[in-house]
Amino acid sequence: MRLKVYADRMSQPSRAVVLFCKSNGIDIEEVKIDLSKRQHLTPEFREINPMKQVPAIVDGRFKLFESHAIMIYLASVFPGVADHWYPADVFKRAKIHSVLDWHHSNLRHGAHTYVLNSTLGPALGQSLNPNAAAEAEKVLLASLAKIESVWLKGNGRFLLGSSQPSIADLSLVCEIMQLEVVDKKDHDRILGPHKRVLKWIDDTKNATAPHFDEVHSILLKVKEKLKKKHPDEAKNNIQSSRKTSLHSKM
Amino acid sequence: MRLKVYADRMSQPSRAVVLFCKSNGIDIEEVKIDLSKRQHLTPEFREINPMKQVPAIVDGRFKLFESHAIMIYLASVFPGVADHWYPADVFKRAKIHSVLDWHHSNLRHGAHTYVLNSTLGPALGQSLNPNAAAEAEKVLLASLAKIESVWLKGNGRFLLGSSQPSIADLSLVCEIMQLEVVDKKDHDRILGPHKRVLKWIDDTKNATAPHFDEVHSILLKVKEKLKKKHPDEAKNNIQSSRKTSLHSKM
Numbered sequence: 001m002r003l004k005v006y007a008d009r010m011s012q013p014s015r016a017v018v019l020f021c022k023s024n025g026i027d028i029e030e031v032k033i034d035l036s037k038r039q040h041l042t043p044e045f046r047e048i049n050p051m052k053q054v055p056a057i058v059d060g061r062f063k064l065f066e067s068h069a070i071m072i073y074l075a076s077v078f079p080g081v082a083d084h085w086y087p088a089d090v091f092k093r094a095k096i097h098s099v100l101d102w103h104h105s106n107l108r109h110g111a112h113t114y115v116l117n118s119t120l121g122p123a124l125g126q127s128l129n130p131n132a133a134a135e136a137e138k139v140l141l142a143s144l145a146k147i148e149s150v151w152l153k154g155n156g157r158f159l160l161g162s163s164q165p166s167i168a169d170l171s172l173v174c175e176i177m178q179l180e181v182v183d184k185k186d187h188d189r190i191l192g193p194h195k196r197v198l199k200w201i202d203d204t205k206n207a208t209a210p211h212f213d214e215v216h217s218i219l220l221k222v223k224e225k226l227k228k229k230h231p232d233e234a235k236n237n238i239q240s241s242r243k244t245s246l247h248s249k250m
Numbered sequence: 251m252r253l254k255v256y257a258d259r260m261s262q263p264s265r266a267v268v269l270f271c272k273s274n275g276i277d278i279e280e281v282k283i284d285l286s287k288r289q290h291l292t293p294e295f296r297e298i299n300p301m302k303q304v305p306a307i308v309d310g311r312f313k314l315f316e317s318h319a320i321m322i323y324l325a326s327v328f329p330g331v332a333d334h335w336y337p338a339d340v341f342k343r344a345k346i347h348s349v350l351d352w353h354h355s356n357l358r359h360g361a362h363t364y365v366l367n368s369t370l371g372p373a374l375g376q377s378l379n380p381n382a383a384a385e386a387e388k389v390l391l392a393s394l395a396k397i398e399s400v401w402l403k404g405n406g407r408f409l410l411g412s413s414q415p416s417i418a419d420l421s422l423v424c425e426i427m428q429l430e431v432v433d434k435k436d437h438d439r440i441l442g443p444h445k446r447v448l449k450w451i452d453d454t455k456n457a458t459a460p461h462f463d464e465v466h467s468i469l470l471k472v473k474e475k476l477k478k479k480h481p482d483e484a485k486n487n488i489q490s491s492r493k494t495s496l497h498s499k500m
Contacts, residue, residue: 050400051352062341069347076340090326091312097319102301104354150300 002029003074004058006048009218010035010120012112013067014055016174020071020167022211024081036123068100071167084164095160099151099168103175106146110139111175119182119226140190147172148196157203165207173204180219181226252279253324254308256298259468260285260370262362263317264305266424270321270417272461274331286373318350321417334414345410349401349418353425357397360390361425369432369476390440397422398446407453415457423454430469431476 005021005028007014021028033039033054040052049056049065056065059077064070075086087093113136117129147159151172154161158169176197179187191198205212255271255278257264271278283289283304290302299306299315306315309327314320325336337343363386367379397409401422404411408419426447429437441448455462 051396062344064344064348066348066351068351069344072347073340073344076344090323094312094314094319094323094326097322098314098316100351101316101318101354104351105359109355109359146301 001060002027004029004031006031006033006045006054006056006058008033008035008040008054009215010222011054012108012175012178013171015177015215016167016170017055017057017067017070017074019174019208019211019215020074020085020170022215023170023208024074024078024085026074026078026080038125068103068167068171071170075167082164084162085167087166092160096166096168099159100171103168103172106139107143107172108175110136110141110143111178112136114140115178115182118186137190144176144190144194144197147200148194152196152200158200158207165204169200169204170208173201176201177216177219180216181222251310252277254279254281256281256283256295256304256306256308258283258285258290258304259465260472261304262358262425262428263421265427265465266417266420267305267307267317267320267324269424269458269461269465270324270335270420272465273420273458274324274328274335276324276328276330288375318353318417318421321420325417332414334412335417337416342410346416346418349409350421353418353422356389357393357422358425360386360388360393361428362386364390365428365432368436387440394426394440394444394447397450398444402446402450408450408457415454419450419454420458423451426451427466427469430466431472 003021003026005017007018007030009015009018018028018030020026033045035054039045040049040054046052048058048063051065053065055067055070056063057070057073059073064073072086075081086096114133116124116126117133117136119128121128151159156162158165159172160166160168176191179191253271253276255267257268257280259265259268268278268280270276283295285304289295290299290304295306296302298308298313301315303315305317305320306313307320307323309323314323322336325331336346364383366374366376367383367386369378371378401409406412408415409422410416410418426441429441
Protein backbone atom coordinates (compact mmCIF):
# COMPACT_ATOMS: atom_id res chain seq x y z
CA MET A 1 0.00 0.00 0.00
CA ARG A 2 1.39 3.38 -1.05
CA LEU A 3 2.08 6.06 1.52
CA LYS A 4 -0.72 8.63 1.45
CA VAL A 5 0.33 12.26 1.85
CA TYR A 6 -2.49 14.72 2.49
CA ALA A 7 -1.21 18.08 1.35
CA ASP A 8 -1.91 21.45 -0.18
CA ARG A 9 1.19 22.68 -1.98
CA MET A 10 0.26 26.23 -1.01
CA SER A 11 1.23 25.17 2.53
CA GLN A 12 4.97 25.38 3.24
CA PRO A 13 5.19 22.27 5.44
CA SER A 14 3.16 20.31 2.86
CA ARG A 15 5.75 21.22 0.23
CA ALA A 16 8.60 20.19 2.51
CA VAL A 17 7.10 16.72 3.03
CA VAL A 18 6.27 16.20 -0.66
CA LEU A 19 9.74 17.43 -1.68
CA PHE A 20 11.35 15.08 0.85
CA CYS A 21 9.43 12.12 -0.57
CA LYS A 22 10.23 12.99 -4.18
CA SER A 23 13.91 13.63 -3.43
CA ASN A 24 14.15 10.21 -1.81
CA GLY A 25 12.17 8.25 -4.36
CA ILE A 26 9.40 7.47 -1.89
CA ASP A 27 6.35 6.46 -3.87
CA ILE A 28 3.38 8.46 -2.58
CA GLU A 29 -0.26 9.00 -3.30
CA GLU A 30 -0.61 12.75 -2.88
CA VAL A 31 -4.13 13.61 -1.75
CA LYS A 32 -4.92 17.27 -2.27
CA ILE A 33 -6.64 18.95 0.65
CA ASP A 34 -7.54 22.37 -0.75
CA LEU A 35 -7.27 24.86 2.10
CA SER A 36 -8.99 27.60 0.09
CA LYS A 37 -11.99 25.28 -0.28
CA ARG A 38 -11.91 24.47 3.47
CA GLN A 39 -11.32 20.78 2.72
CA HIS A 40 -9.20 20.54 5.89
CA LEU A 41 -12.35 21.21 7.91
CA THR A 42 -14.39 18.26 6.62
CA PRO A 43 -15.35 15.36 8.93
CA GLU A 44 -13.44 13.01 6.58
CA PHE A 45 -10.18 14.90 6.98
CA ARG A 46 -10.71 15.26 10.72
CA GLU A 47 -10.45 11.47 10.86
CA ILE A 48 -6.97 11.81 9.32
CA ASN A 49 -5.86 14.79 11.41
CA PRO A 50 -8.06 15.99 14.29
CA MET A 51 -6.03 19.23 14.33
CA LYS A 52 -7.39 19.96 10.83
CA GLN A 53 -4.04 20.88 9.31
CA VAL A 54 -1.91 19.74 6.40
CA PRO A 55 0.32 17.89 5.88
CA ALA A 56 -0.70 14.54 7.33
CA ILE A 57 0.19 11.01 6.30
CA VAL A 58 -1.39 7.60 6.44
CA ASP A 59 1.08 4.71 6.22
CA GLY A 60 -0.91 1.50 6.41
CA ARG A 61 -2.71 1.74 9.75
CA PHE A 62 -0.45 4.49 11.04
CA LYS A 63 -1.55 8.15 10.94
CA LEU A 64 0.73 11.09 11.63
CA PHE A 65 0.71 14.87 11.34
CA GLU A 66 3.19 17.74 11.87
CA SER A 67 5.71 18.02 9.03
CA HIS A 68 8.90 17.66 11.09
CA ALA A 69 7.56 14.54 12.80
CA ILE A 70 6.53 13.16 9.41
CA MET A 71 9.94 13.69 7.81
CA ILE A 72 11.72 12.14 10.81
CA TYR A 73 9.37 9.15 10.65
CA LEU A 74 9.86 8.67 6.91
CA ALA A 75 13.65 8.99 7.22
CA SER A 76 13.49 6.30 9.92
CA VAL A 77 11.26 3.74 8.20
CA PHE A 78 12.29 4.02 4.54
CA PRO A 79 15.67 2.28 4.23
CA GLY A 80 16.53 4.10 1.00
CA VAL A 81 16.78 7.52 2.65
CA ALA A 82 20.41 8.69 2.76
CA ASP A 83 21.84 9.40 6.21
CA HIS A 84 22.43 13.12 5.58
CA TRP A 85 18.70 13.85 5.63
CA TYR A 86 18.44 12.79 9.29
CA PRO A 87 21.83 11.56 10.52
CA ALA A 88 22.07 8.59 12.88
CA ASP A 89 24.93 10.35 14.70
CA VAL A 90 23.46 11.52 18.00
CA PHE A 91 25.24 14.90 17.98
CA LYS A 92 24.33 15.76 14.39
CA ARG A 93 20.75 14.60 15.00
CA ALA A 94 20.49 16.73 18.15
CA LYS A 95 21.56 19.82 16.22
CA ILE A 96 18.93 19.13 13.56
CA HIS A 97 16.26 18.86 16.26
CA SER A 98 17.52 22.18 17.63
CA VAL A 99 17.12 23.90 14.25
CA LEU A 100 13.66 22.40 13.75
CA ASP A 101 12.48 23.43 17.23
CA TRP A 102 13.89 26.93 16.77
CA HIS A 103 12.10 27.17 13.42
CA HIS A 104 8.57 26.99 14.92
CA SER A 105 8.60 30.19 16.95
CA ASN A 106 11.02 32.13 14.78
CA LEU A 107 11.26 31.77 11.00
CA ARG A 108 7.96 29.91 10.66
CA HIS A 109 6.08 32.22 13.00
CA GLY A 110 7.47 35.33 11.26
CA ALA A 111 7.17 34.22 7.63
CA HIS A 112 3.80 32.50 7.96
CA THR A 113 2.20 35.41 9.84
CA TYR A 114 3.73 37.93 7.45
CA VAL A 115 2.52 36.24 4.26
CA LEU A 116 -0.93 35.59 5.70
CA ASN A 117 -1.46 39.16 6.85
CA SER A 118 0.15 40.89 3.88
CA THR A 119 -1.07 38.76 0.99
CA LEU A 120 -2.79 35.39 1.33
CA GLY A 121 -5.29 35.93 4.16
CA PRO A 122 -8.37 36.59 2.00
CA ALA A 123 -7.84 33.37 0.05
CA LEU A 124 -8.16 31.54 3.36
CA GLY A 125 -11.11 33.54 4.66
CA GLN A 126 -9.08 35.94 6.80
CA SER A 127 -8.69 39.71 6.56
CA LEU A 128 -5.33 41.26 5.86
CA ASN A 129 -3.81 43.01 8.86
CA PRO A 130 -0.98 45.48 8.12
CA ASN A 131 -0.06 45.88 11.80
CA ALA A 132 0.25 42.13 12.29
CA ALA A 133 2.25 41.95 9.04
CA ALA A 134 4.63 44.66 10.27
CA GLU A 135 5.15 42.88 13.60
CA ALA A 136 5.69 39.56 11.84
CA GLU A 137 8.20 41.16 9.49
CA LYS A 138 10.40 42.03 12.47
CA VAL A 139 10.41 38.38 13.58
CA LEU A 140 11.07 37.28 10.00
CA LEU A 141 14.00 39.65 9.52
CA ALA A 142 15.54 38.68 12.87
CA SER A 143 15.15 35.01 11.92
CA LEU A 144 16.84 35.48 8.54
CA ALA A 145 19.72 37.25 10.27
CA LYS A 146 20.06 34.37 12.75
CA ILE A 147 20.04 31.82 9.95
CA GLU A 148 23.02 33.62 8.43
CA SER A 149 24.94 34.24 11.65
CA VAL A 150 24.22 30.96 13.46
CA TRP A 151 22.78 28.14 11.36
CA LEU A 152 24.73 28.83 8.13
CA LYS A 153 27.99 29.51 9.96
CA GLY A 154 30.90 27.43 8.71
CA ASN A 155 32.08 26.29 5.33
CA GLY A 156 29.30 23.91 4.32
CA ARG A 157 26.66 24.89 1.82
CA PHE A 158 23.82 23.76 4.10
CA LEU A 159 22.61 24.32 7.66
CA LEU A 160 24.96 23.34 10.48
CA GLY A 161 27.93 23.48 8.13
CA SER A 162 26.87 20.35 6.24
CA SER A 163 27.90 19.53 2.71
CA GLN A 164 24.53 17.87 2.02
CA PRO A 165 20.98 18.93 2.94
CA SER A 166 18.96 17.64 5.89
CA ILE A 167 15.24 17.74 6.62
CA ALA A 168 15.94 21.06 8.37
CA ASP A 169 17.12 22.63 5.11
CA LEU A 170 13.91 21.49 3.39
CA SER A 171 11.67 22.77 6.15
CA LEU A 172 13.25 26.21 6.43
CA VAL A 173 13.78 26.78 2.71
CA CYS A 174 10.18 25.80 1.89
CA GLU A 175 9.05 28.34 4.48
CA ILE A 176 11.10 31.15 2.94
CA MET A 177 9.89 30.23 -0.55
CA GLN A 178 6.38 31.28 0.52
CA LEU A 179 7.61 34.85 0.14
CA GLU A 180 7.47 34.32 -3.63
CA VAL A 181 3.78 35.26 -3.55
CA VAL A 182 4.19 38.65 -1.88
CA ASP A 183 4.68 41.92 -3.72
CA LYS A 184 8.07 41.94 -5.50
CA LYS A 185 9.28 45.05 -3.71
CA ASP A 186 8.49 43.52 -0.33
CA HIS A 187 10.13 40.25 -1.34
CA ASP A 188 13.32 42.00 -2.44
CA ARG A 189 13.38 44.32 0.56
CA ILE A 190 13.15 41.37 2.96
CA LEU A 191 15.34 38.81 1.22
CA GLY A 192 17.70 41.01 -0.83
CA PRO A 193 20.13 41.85 1.98
CA HIS A 194 20.47 38.18 3.00
CA LYS A 195 22.91 37.01 0.33
CA ARG A 196 23.91 33.88 2.20
CA VAL A 197 20.26 32.86 2.60
CA LEU A 198 19.72 33.38 -1.14
CA LYS A 199 22.75 31.23 -1.99
CA TRP A 200 21.54 28.52 0.42
CA ILE A 201 18.09 28.51 -1.21
CA ASP A 202 19.80 28.05 -4.58
CA ASP A 203 21.97 25.24 -3.22
CA THR A 204 18.90 23.47 -1.77
CA LYS A 205 17.08 23.91 -5.07
CA ASN A 206 20.01 22.40 -6.97
CA ALA A 207 20.38 19.53 -4.51
CA THR A 208 16.73 18.57 -4.96
CA ALA A 209 16.33 19.32 -8.70
CA PRO A 210 14.10 18.81 -10.60
CA HIS A 211 11.63 18.24 -7.77
CA PHE A 212 12.16 21.61 -6.10
CA ASP A 213 10.82 23.63 -9.03
CA GLU A 214 7.99 21.20 -9.65
CA VAL A 215 6.80 21.30 -6.04
CA HIS A 216 7.05 25.11 -5.94
CA SER A 217 5.48 25.80 -9.34
CA ILE A 218 2.13 26.49 -7.65
CA LEU A 219 3.61 29.66 -6.11
CA LEU A 220 4.42 31.11 -9.51
CA LYS A 221 0.86 30.43 -10.68
CA VAL A 222 -0.58 32.17 -7.62
CA LYS A 223 1.79 35.08 -8.16
CA GLU A 224 0.60 35.49 -11.74
CA LYS A 225 -3.01 35.32 -10.55
CA LEU A 226 -2.37 38.08 -8.02
CA LYS A 227 -0.68 40.23 -10.65
CA LYS A 228 -3.59 39.86 -13.09
CA LYS A 229 -6.10 40.73 -10.41
CA HIS A 230 -4.12 43.78 -9.28
CA PRO A 231 -1.81 44.90 -12.09
CA ASP A 232 -1.34 48.41 -10.68
CA GLU A 233 -0.74 47.24 -7.20
CA ALA A 234 2.26 45.25 -8.27
CA LYS A 235 3.99 48.51 -9.12
CA ASN A 236 3.39 50.07 -5.72
CA ASN A 237 5.55 49.74 -2.69
CA ILE A 238 4.49 48.01 0.52
CA GLN A 239 3.12 51.14 2.16
CA SER A 240 0.78 52.11 -0.63
CA SER A 241 -0.38 48.61 -1.42
CA ARG A 242 -1.19 48.02 2.23
CA LYS A 243 -3.12 51.26 2.44
CA THR A 244 -5.08 50.94 -0.75
CA SER A 245 -6.23 47.36 -0.86
CA LEU A 246 -6.23 45.39 2.32
CA HIS A 247 -8.81 42.81 1.36
CA SER A 248 -8.37 42.14 -2.28
CA LYS A 249 -5.03 40.59 -3.07
CA MET A 250 -6.40 37.18 -3.82
CA MET B 251 32.67 16.29 33.75
CA ARG B 252 29.10 16.98 34.92
CA LEU B 253 26.46 18.07 32.46
CA LYS B 254 25.93 21.82 32.70
CA VAL B 255 22.33 23.02 32.42
CA TYR B 256 21.90 26.75 31.95
CA ALA B 257 18.43 27.55 33.21
CA ASP B 258 16.08 29.98 34.90
CA ARG B 259 13.35 28.03 36.66
CA MET B 260 10.93 30.86 35.86
CA SER B 261 11.18 29.60 32.28
CA GLN B 262 8.88 26.67 31.49
CA PRO B 263 11.27 24.82 29.16
CA SER B 264 14.07 25.29 31.69
CA ARG B 265 11.94 23.55 34.31
CA ALA B 266 11.11 20.71 31.92
CA VAL B 267 14.80 20.01 31.29
CA VAL B 268 15.79 20.25 34.97
CA LEU B 269 12.82 18.04 35.95
CA PHE B 270 13.78 15.50 33.29
CA CYS B 271 17.36 15.34 34.63
CA LYS B 272 16.26 15.02 38.25
CA SER B 273 13.63 12.38 37.44
CA ASN B 274 16.28 10.32 35.69
CA GLY B 275 19.08 10.74 38.20
CA ILE B 276 21.23 12.68 35.76
CA ASP B 277 23.84 14.55 37.76
CA ILE B 278 23.83 18.18 36.61
CA GLU B 279 25.47 21.45 37.45
CA GLU B 280 22.56 23.87 37.18
CA VAL B 281 23.83 27.30 36.18
CA LYS B 282 21.26 29.99 36.87
CA ILE B 283 20.79 32.49 34.05
CA ASP B 284 18.53 35.09 35.63
CA LEU B 285 16.26 36.41 32.88
CA SER B 286 15.01 39.29 35.04
CA LYS B 287 18.63 40.44 35.39
CA ARG B 288 19.17 40.07 31.61
CA GLN B 289 21.89 37.48 32.17
CA HIS B 290 20.82 35.73 28.97
CA LEU B 291 22.00 38.77 27.03
CA THR B 292 25.62 38.74 28.25
CA PRO B 293 28.49 38.00 25.83
CA GLU B 294 29.42 34.99 28.03
CA PHE B 295 26.00 33.39 27.63
CA ARG B 296 25.91 34.19 23.93
CA GLU B 297 28.89 31.84 23.63
CA ILE B 298 26.66 29.09 25.09
CA ASN B 299 23.54 29.96 23.11
CA PRO B 300 23.73 32.57 20.34
CA MET B 301 19.91 32.73 20.40
CA LYS B 302 20.16 34.12 23.96
CA GLN B 303 17.54 31.81 25.43
CA VAL B 304 17.35 29.29 28.24
CA PRO B 305 17.62 26.38 28.64
CA ALA B 306 20.93 25.39 27.07
CA ILE B 307 23.34 22.61 27.94
CA VAL B 308 27.05 21.98 27.68
CA ASP B 309 28.04 18.30 27.73
CA GLY B 310 31.81 18.16 27.45
CA ARG B 311 32.56 19.91 24.17
CA PHE B 312 28.96 19.65 22.94
CA LYS B 313 26.60 22.62 23.21
CA LEU B 314 22.85 22.44 22.61
CA PHE B 315 19.75 24.58 23.05
CA GLU B 316 15.97 24.19 22.58
CA SER B 317 14.38 22.14 25.37
CA HIS B 318 12.83 19.40 23.23
CA ALA B 319 16.12 18.81 21.42
CA ILE B 320 17.92 18.74 24.78
CA MET B 321 15.59 16.16 26.32
CA ILE B 322 15.79 13.94 23.23
CA TYR B 323 19.58 14.19 23.29
CA LEU B 324 19.78 13.35 27.01
CA ALA B 325 17.37 10.42 26.63
CA SER B 326 19.60 9.15 23.81
CA VAL B 327 23.01 9.47 25.47
CA PHE B 328 22.31 8.63 29.13
CA PRO B 329 21.83 4.86 29.29
CA GLY B 330 19.91 5.02 32.58
CA VAL B 331 16.92 6.82 31.05
CA ALA B 332 13.89 4.50 30.92
CA ASP B 333 12.41 3.87 27.47
CA HIS B 334 9.03 5.45 28.25
CA TRP B 335 10.54 8.95 28.31
CA TYR B 336 11.48 8.71 24.61
CA PRO B 337 10.55 5.29 23.25
CA ALA B 338 12.81 3.51 20.77
CA ASP B 339 9.69 2.22 18.96
CA VAL B 340 9.48 4.22 15.74
CA PHE B 341 5.70 4.68 15.88
CA LYS B 342 5.60 5.77 19.51
CA ARG B 343 8.54 8.08 18.92
CA ALA B 344 6.87 9.63 15.88
CA LYS B 345 3.76 10.42 17.92
CA ILE B 346 5.88 12.08 20.61
CA HIS B 347 7.56 14.23 17.95
CA SER B 348 4.09 15.13 16.69
CA VAL B 349 2.97 16.29 20.16
CA LEU B 350 6.17 18.27 20.67
CA ASP B 351 5.91 19.97 17.26
CA TRP B 352 2.24 20.78 17.83
CA HIS B 353 3.13 22.24 21.23
CA HIS B 354 5.24 25.10 19.80
CA SER B 355 2.55 26.98 17.90
CA ASN B 356 -0.39 25.99 20.09
CA LEU B 357 -0.12 25.43 23.86
CA ARG B 358 3.29 27.08 24.20
CA HIS B 359 2.40 30.04 22.00
CA GLY B 360 -0.90 30.56 23.83
CA ALA B 361 0.26 30.04 27.42
CA HIS B 362 3.57 31.86 27.09
CA THR B 363 2.04 34.88 25.37
CA TYR B 364 -0.86 34.97 27.84
CA VAL B 365 1.30 34.87 30.98
CA LEU B 366 3.76 37.38 29.58
CA ASN B 367 1.10 39.90 28.58
CA SER B 368 -1.18 39.44 31.59
CA THR B 369 1.33 39.10 34.42
CA LEU B 370 5.07 38.63 33.98
CA GLY B 371 5.98 41.12 31.24
CA PRO B 372 7.22 43.93 33.48
CA ALA B 373 9.63 41.60 35.30
CA LEU B 374 11.23 40.97 31.90
CA GLY B 375 11.25 44.59 30.77
CA GLN B 376 8.07 44.37 28.69
CA SER B 377 4.74 46.17 29.09
CA LEU B 378 1.56 44.25 29.77
CA ASN B 379 -0.80 44.11 26.81
CA PRO B 380 -4.41 43.15 27.58
CA ASN B 381 -5.34 42.77 23.91
CA ALA B 382 -2.44 40.41 23.25
CA ALA B 383 -3.36 38.52 26.45
CA ALA B 384 -6.96 38.15 25.28
CA GLU B 385 -5.86 36.86 21.86
CA ALA B 386 -3.40 34.46 23.46
CA GLU B 387 -6.09 33.19 25.83
CA LYS B 388 -8.11 32.00 22.84
CA VAL B 389 -5.14 29.97 21.58
CA LEU B 390 -4.53 28.66 25.09
CA LEU B 391 -8.15 27.56 25.60
CA ALA B 392 -8.29 25.89 22.19
CA SER B 393 -5.02 24.10 22.99
CA LEU B 394 -6.28 22.82 26.36
CA ALA B 395 -9.41 21.53 24.64
CA LYS B 396 -7.29 19.72 22.03
CA ILE B 397 -5.11 18.17 24.72
CA GLU B 398 -8.25 16.68 26.25
CA SER B 399 -9.92 15.58 23.02
CA VAL B 400 -6.85 14.40 21.09
CA TRP B 401 -3.67 13.89 23.11
CA LEU B 402 -5.28 12.56 26.30
CA LYS B 403 -7.71 10.33 24.43
CA GLY B 404 -7.64 6.72 25.54
CA ASN B 405 -7.28 4.94 28.82
CA GLY B 406 -3.72 5.83 29.81
CA ARG B 407 -2.97 8.48 32.40
CA PHE B 408 -0.49 10.26 30.15
CA LEU B 409 -0.35 11.72 26.64
CA LEU B 410 -0.93 9.35 23.73
CA GLY B 411 -2.68 6.89 26.01
CA SER B 412 0.54 5.91 27.78
CA SER B 413 0.72 4.46 31.27
CA GLN B 414 4.00 6.26 31.95
CA PRO B 415 5.12 9.81 31.16
CA SER B 416 7.28 10.88 28.21
CA ILE B 417 9.27 14.03 27.55
CA ALA B 418 6.11 15.41 25.93
CA ASP B 419 4.22 15.19 29.23
CA LEU B 420 7.01 17.11 30.96
CA SER B 421 7.17 19.80 28.32
CA LEU B 422 3.43 20.46 28.15
CA VAL B 423 2.73 20.19 31.88
CA CYS B 424 5.61 22.57 32.73
CA GLU B 425 4.08 25.03 30.27
CA ILE B 426 0.65 24.86 31.89
CA MET B 427 2.16 25.19 35.37
CA GLN B 428 3.28 28.72 34.42
CA LEU B 429 -0.37 29.71 34.92
CA GLU B 430 0.24 29.37 38.67
CA VAL B 431 1.57 32.94 38.70
CA VAL B 432 -1.50 34.60 37.18
CA ASP B 433 -4.43 35.98 39.14
CA LYS B 434 -6.32 33.11 40.84
CA LYS B 435 -9.61 33.97 39.16
CA ASP B 436 -7.99 33.86 35.74
CA HIS B 437 -6.18 30.64 36.58
CA ASP B 438 -9.42 28.96 37.68
CA ARG B 439 -11.44 30.33 34.77
CA ILE B 440 -8.93 28.96 32.26
CA LEU B 441 -8.02 25.64 33.84
CA GLY B 442 -11.10 24.85 35.92
CA PRO B 443 -13.26 23.45 33.10
CA HIS B 444 -10.44 21.13 31.94
CA LYS B 445 -10.80 18.36 34.49
CA ARG B 446 -8.84 15.84 32.48
CA VAL B 447 -5.93 18.27 32.10
CA LEU B 448 -5.98 18.86 35.87
CA LYS B 449 -5.87 15.12 36.57
CA TRP B 450 -3.03 14.69 34.07
CA ILE B 451 -1.03 17.45 35.77
CA ASP B 452 -1.53 15.63 39.09
CA ASP B 453 -0.50 12.32 37.55
CA THR B 454 2.66 13.90 36.10
CA LYS B 455 3.40 15.52 39.45
CA ASN B 456 3.04 12.16 41.23
CA ALA B 457 5.12 10.35 38.64
CA THR B 458 8.01 12.80 39.12
CA ALA B 459 7.69 13.39 42.90
CA PRO B 460 9.42 14.85 44.82
CA HIS B 461 11.22 16.69 42.03
CA PHE B 462 8.11 18.23 40.50
CA ASP B 463 7.27 20.36 43.53
CA GLU B 464 10.89 21.26 44.12
CA VAL B 465 11.41 22.46 40.54
CA HIS B 466 8.12 24.41 40.60
CA SER B 467 8.52 25.97 44.07
CA ILE B 468 9.81 29.19 42.48
CA LEU B 469 6.34 29.82 41.03
CA LEU B 470 4.74 29.84 44.49
CA LYS B 471 7.34 32.32 45.69
CA VAL B 472 6.67 34.61 42.75
CA LYS B 473 2.93 34.30 43.35
CA GLU B 474 3.35 35.39 46.99
CA LYS B 475 5.52 38.28 45.86
CA LEU B 476 2.84 39.42 43.42
CA LYS B 477 0.15 39.16 46.11
CA LYS B 478 2.17 41.22 48.59
CA LYS B 479 2.81 43.90 46.02
CA HIS B 480 -0.82 44.07 44.99
CA PRO B 481 -3.00 42.66 47.76
CA ASP B 482 -6.20 44.33 46.50
CA GLU B 483 -5.62 43.32 42.95
CA ALA B 484 -5.64 39.66 43.83
CA LYS B 485 -9.28 40.04 44.77
CA ASN B 486 -10.28 41.59 41.49
CA ASN B 487 -11.31 39.80 38.39
CA ILE B 488 -9.32 39.80 35.17
CA GLN B 489 -11.07 42.77 33.64
CA SER B 490 -10.54 45.13 36.52
CA SER B 491 -6.99 44.04 37.24
CA ARG B 492 -6.09 44.53 33.61
CA LYS B 493 -7.60 47.96 33.57
CA THR B 494 -6.20 49.24 36.85
CA SER B 495 -2.59 48.17 36.83
CA LEU B 496 -1.03 47.23 33.56
CA HIS B 497 2.57 47.83 34.47
CA SER B 498 2.94 46.95 38.09
CA LYS B 499 2.30 43.31 38.75
CA MET B 500 5.89 42.42 39.41
